[in-house]
Structure formats: C-alpha cells, structure tokens
Amino acid sequence: xxxxxxxxxxxxxxxxxxxxIAAEVVGRGGTVTLIxxxxxxxxxxxxxxxxxxxxxxxxxxxxxxxxSALEQAGPLDHLVTAAAGGVAGxxxxxxxxxxxxxxxxxxxxxxxxxxAVLPRLPSDGSVLLFSGFLYRKPAVGLxxxxxxxxxxxxxxxxxxxxxxxxxINALSPGRIDTLGGGEPMxxxxxxxxxxxxxxxxxxxxxxxxxxxxHGAVFLLESSYTxxxxxxxxxxxx
Ligand SMILES: NC(=O)c1ccc[n+]([C@@H]2O[C@H](COP(=O)([O-])OP(=O)(O)OC[C@H]3O[C@@H](n4cnc5c(N)ncnc54)[C@H](OP(=O)(O)O)[C@@H]3O)[C@@H](O)[C@H]2O)c1
Numbered sequence: 520x521x522x523x524x525x526x527x528x529x530x531x532x533x534x535x536x537x538x539x540i541a542a543e544v545v546g547r548g549g550t551v552t553l554i555x556x557x558x559x560x561x562x563x564x565x566x567x568x569x570x571x572x573x574x575x576x577x578x579x580x581x582x583x584x585x586x587s588a589l590e591q592a593g594p595l596d597h598l599v600t601a602a603a604g605g606v607a608g609x610x611x612x613x614x615x616x617x618x619x620x621x622x623x624x625x626x627x628x629x630x631x632x633x634x635a636v637l638p639r640l641p642s643d644g645s646v647l648l649f650s651g652f653l654y655r656k657p658a659v660g661l662x663x664x665x666x667x668x669x670x671x672x673x674x675x676x677x678x679x680x681x682x683x684x685x686x687i688n689a690l691s692p693g694r695i696d697t698l699g700g701g702e703p704m705x706x707x708x709x710x711x712x713x714x715x716x717x718x719x720x721x722x723x724x725x726x727x728x729x730x731x732x733h734g735a736v737f738l739l740e741s742s743y744t745x746x747x748x749x750x751x752x753x754x755x756x
Contacts, residue, residue: 520643520742523548527739528592530579530632531602533560535697536649536690539732540599545571547736552592554579555602579628580620589635597739598636599647600629605700606663618663625649625667625700630674637682645686645745647738648675652693652752656719672748679746686745688738693752694719695726721754 527544531537532553541551545568553574555561561574577588579602589595603625606617629648637646653661654668671689679687694716704712716725734751738744750756 520740521547522597522736522740525549525596525739526552526592526594527597527599528552528554528589528595528632528636529599529601530554530577530585530628531600533557533564533574535601535699536692536695536728536731536735537599537601538564539728540601540735541568541572542729543732543736544739545569549596552595554585554588554592579632580623582627582631585628585631586635589632594639595636596641596644597647598632598640598645599735599739600632601649602628603649603700607660607701609660610662613663621663622667622670625664626670629671633678633687637685640685642684643742645688645739646678646682647735648687648689650675650689650691650748652691652750652755654691655750655756656752675748676746683745686742688744688746689748690731690735690738691748691750691752692731693726693750693755695728695731697728716755719755720752724753726751726753 522544529537532541533555544551550571553561554577556578558576565572565574575588577584579585606621650668650671653664657665675689713725717723731751734749
C-alpha cells in the first residue's frame with residue numbers, strides 16, 4: 520500500500536516528528552490535515568507543504584475541540600497522533616497535576632482522537648500512535664513518560680485486536696533532535712543533551728525527525744503490520 524491519494528490527519532503536525540511525517544506523506548502524494556494549538560506554526564507548516572496540506576487549531580487535551588477538528592478534517596484514511604506535552608523531575612517532587620497534564624495530552628489526547636476517527640476509517644486504514652523510549656529504557660526524573668508510554672503500548676496491542684482489519688500501531692522514538700513536547704533548551708544544555716544522546720545510543724548519535732518519520736511511513740504503508748510498537752531509537756534500549 521502506498522500513501523498516494525491517502526488522507527492523513529496528524530495531531531502535532533506543526534512541529535517535530537509530526538511535521539516530518541506530514542512532509543513524507545505529502546512527498547508520497549497524500550494529503551494532510553495538521554492539528555496543533557498554535558495557528559501561526561500550523562499556517563507556516565502547511566504553507567511549506569503546499570496545496571495538499573491544510574490545518575485546524577485544537578488542543579488535544581480539549582475533547583470537544585479535538586472532536587470538532589477531526590470532524591472538520593472530513594474523510595480520512597490514516598490518523599497519526601504525535602501531539603504531546605512533557606514533564607520532568609524527581610518522582611517525589613513533580614506535582615501530581617503536572618503528571619496528569621502529561622496524561623491529558625499523551626494518553627487521553629491519543630485515546631480521544633482514536634475514538635473520534637476509528638468508526639469512519641476504511642478497512643485498509645490505520646492509526647499510528649506514539650510511545651517513546653523511556654518505557655524500555657527508563658531514566659531518572661522521567662517516570663511519568665515511562666508510565667504513559669507503557670499505557671499507550673498496552674492500548675495498541677488490545678486495540679489492534681478489536682479494530683481489525685483497521686491496523687493500529689505505534690512508533691517509539693529514541694532521542695530525536697526535536698522539542699520532545701518541551702520548551703527549547705538553552706544552547707549549552709542542548710549541546711550537552713545531544714552529546715549524551717550520542718553516548719547512549721548504539722548508533723552513537725541523536726536521531727533526526729526525518730529518521731523517525733521514515734519508521735512512521737513504514738507503519739502507515741505496511742498492510743500486514745498491526746499491534747506493533749516500532750523502536751526507531753538508534754539502538755537505545
Ligand atoms: N523527540 C524525542 O526525543 C522523543 C522521544 C520519545 C518519544 N517522543 C514522542 O514523540 C511524539 C512527538 O514528539 P516531538 O519530539 O515531535 O514533539 P515536539 O517537537 O515538541 O512537537 C510537538 C507537536 O505537537 C503540538 N502539540 C503539543 N501539545 C499539543 C496539544 N496539547 N494539543 C495539540 N497539539 C500539541 C506542537 O505544536 P503546538 O505546541 O503549537 O501545539 C507540535 O506541533 C510525542 O509523543 C513524544 O512524546 C519524542
């Protein structure tokens with residue numbers, strides 16, 4: 520199966536890995552609807568992609584706004600749910616509300632998007648959810664990510680059974696050179712992060728959004744792959 524002529528909605532499509540997936544879909548002849556919170560970012564990302572890209576503003580933690588955007592997106596073949604926030608800090612210190620906020624975007628945001636779209640996906644359609652390396656390679660101060668990623672990977676396996684023949688998969692990025700749901704780092708901290716990512720990954724470097732998107736395209740196009748979480752992580756496990 521190819522993405523030519525396919526219609527794909529991408530939450531988090533205005534930046535990072537979601538934007539790189541949008542570029543791959545358009546490059547293969549598909550059309551994309553980008554969903555995010557910031558109109559200026561969405562407008563610029565859609566303009567960069569040309570006439571087969573459009574956008575809708577919605578926060579994935581607002582169920583009504585997300586439902587409405589996905590309704591306005593019209594008929595779809597694939598759903599990609601890349602939008603997520605982030606939280607870091609020692610388990611004992613991170614406020615519970617901050618962890619709940621992460622779950623609102625990264626778990627419930629994905630869950631709600633799937634609920635809204637699944638009933639109208641065609642039998643050869645698919646959903647691509649997002650996990651992340653912190654489930655298989657935990658790190659101090661990032662336990663909330665490990666928990667939410669584990670929840671998504673469980674959902675993927677169960678939903679694949681229930682949604683068949685629609686395919687349900689997830690991408691688990693390793694350390695990728697994007698914002699990762701956080702704010703831009705100061706230059707020094709960014710350099711240290713990139714160096715640390717290189718030390719930890721088997722491939723000796725941080726990954727690019729385009730490399731993560733390549734794995735995403737495989738999952739969208741592979742007509743006999745479902746219930747899978749694909750690690751695109753440079754060997755970081
Ligand atoms: N980058 C990594 O190293 C890494 C590692 C493991 C897993 N992941 C996972 O990969 C996925 C994509 O991450 P990324 O690195 O591409 O993130 P990113 O660079 O921070 O991009 C996030 C995108 O989502 C949008 N977004 C954020 N919060 C949103 C919300 N509440 N509602 C709607 N849109 C929202 C952002 O636009 P606005 O802010 O304008 O809304 C942006 O377009 C996430 O699930 C992340 O946890 C990333």
